[in-house]
Amino acid sequence: MTRALSIPTFETERLCLREPRATDFEAFVDFFASDRSRFVGGPSSDRWAVAKAYGHMAGLWLLRGYGSHIWCLKDGTVIGHGGLWYPQTWPEPEFGWCLWDGVHEGKGYVSEAMSAIWKYAFETLNLAAVVAYIDPQNAASISVARRLGGILDPDAATPGGDPDLTYRFTPQVAA
Amino acid sequence: MSVTFTTPALETERLILRAPQPRDYDAFVDFYASERSQYVGGPLVGRDAWNAFAGEIGHWVLQGCGMWILTLKGDDTARGIVGHWFPSNWPETEVGWVLFKAADEGNGYAREAAQAAIDHAWNTLGWDTIVSYIVPGNDPSVALAERLGAVLHPDAPQPNPDRPILVYRHPHPEAAK
Numbered sequence: 011m012t013r014a015l016s017i018p019t020f021e022t023e024r025l026c027l028r029e030p031r032a033t034d035f036e037a038f039v040d041f042f043a044s045d046r047s048r049f050v051g052g053p054s055s056d057r058w059a060v061a062k063a064y065g066h067m068a069g070l071w072l073l074r075g076y077g078s079h080i081w082c083l084k085d086g087t088v089i090g091h092g093g094l095w096y097p098q099t100w101p102e103p104e105f106g107w108c109l110w111d112g113v114h115e116g117k118g119y120v121s122e123a124m125s126a127i128w129k130y131a132f133e134t135l136n137l138a139a140v141v142a143y144i145d146p147q148n149a150a151s152i153s154v155a156r157r158l159g160g161i162l163d164p165d166a167a168t169p170g171g172d173p174d175l176t177y178r179f180t181p182q183v184a185a
Numbered sequence: 186m187s188v189t190f191t192t193p194a195l196e197t198e199r200l201i202l203r204a205p206q207p208r209d210y211d212a213f214v215d216f217y218a219s220e221r222s223q224y225v226g227g228p229l230v231g232r233d234a235w236n237a238f239a240g241e242i243g244h245w246v247l248q249g250c251g252m253w254i255l256t257l258k259g260d261d262t263a264r265g266i267v268g269h270w271f272p273s274n275w276p277e278t279e280v281g282w283v284l285f286k287a288a289d290e291g292n293g294y295a296r297e298a299a300q301a302a303i304d305h306a307w308n309t310l311g312w313d314t315i316v317s318y319i320v321p322g323n324d325p326s327v328a329l330a331e332r333l334g335a336v337l338h339p340d341a342p343q344p345n346p347d348r349p350i351l352v353y354r355h356p357h358p359e360a361a362k
Contacts (some may be wrong), residue, residue, distance in 0.1 A: 017188050017246070073238070
């Protein structure tokens with residue numbers, strides 16, 4: 011009667027992508043309190059709401075069969091989260107990425123992590139397509155999406171009809 | 186490489202408490218759409234109910250324990266959620282219980298399941314304390330907490346000081362010796 015849930019972990023050249031842990035929560039709270047969370051539903055200093063958001067992120071792995079990872083440097087330092095993201099109100103599964111602290115920007119960590127996730131999505135899960143919904147002001151993420159093979163899809167539905175840009179990824183356009 | 190989380194099942198005289206599964210979502214959503222959920226954060230609909238269900242599963246991932254789905258032996262229908270609740274914003278480890286439908290009340294199912302969860306917390310999880318947080322006005326849960334031997338603890342830390350809640354403390358088995 012014991013039931014199991016497996017979350018794959020990935021090692022890249024400089025990063026480890028692993029399961030969300032309770033011990034990451036305070037860093038997640040700090041990220042959500044900062045302006046850096048403005049493109050992913052923040053900022054918020056409401057610990058109740060942030061705890062619910064964190065639990066939801068962990069639970070998506072069972073509901074969808076895939077989900078988002080916590081990203082660490084090889085020394086264990088948590089630098090962000092990202093991966094696949096498909097909550098109930100999303101029209102399609104999404105690639106998402108967040109670096110929790112600006113000091114980790116500009117090093118190619120997001121591209122490195124998302125390249126591994128791209129392979130997971132299209133070569134392991136065999137998804138037909140994945141999108142990224144990006145605020146038009148978020149130039150850094152737009153540039154990541156393009157490098158990852160994303161193509162702007164002006165006709166795609168966005169969550170709640172938000173005026174986000176939709177970049178579409180398919181296995182035919184390699185990262 | 187992957188990390189695997191296992192959720193044990195508990196068996197009592199009449200019940201099986203098992204891991205939440207995607208197939209339980211509809212029963213969970215129906216409950217959270219109803220007024221019966223008013224004492225446990227509801228009513229919730231749409232994405233809010235989805236997020237709450239994902240949170241039930243995520244709790245097992247993050248904490249290694251969580252709420253089971255309450256079923257009867259020989260009938261896998263989800264009738265409630267019972268078990269351990271210690272999200273990142275909780276001051277203390279909690280045992281909680283919910284029956285989704287009024288029709289299942291009065292049979293002692295919640296008590297049987299909660300007692301199993303309490304025993305599991307002391308004996309297997311090794312918890313030092315157990316509380317049950319009960320919204321004022323939820324008289325059936327207050328009655329069950331008292332039948333389980335829990336005692337109102339007015340000075341206990343509150344999960345959300347802006348919205349005070351009744352804190353019932355379950356006596357540690359060592360204290361009874």
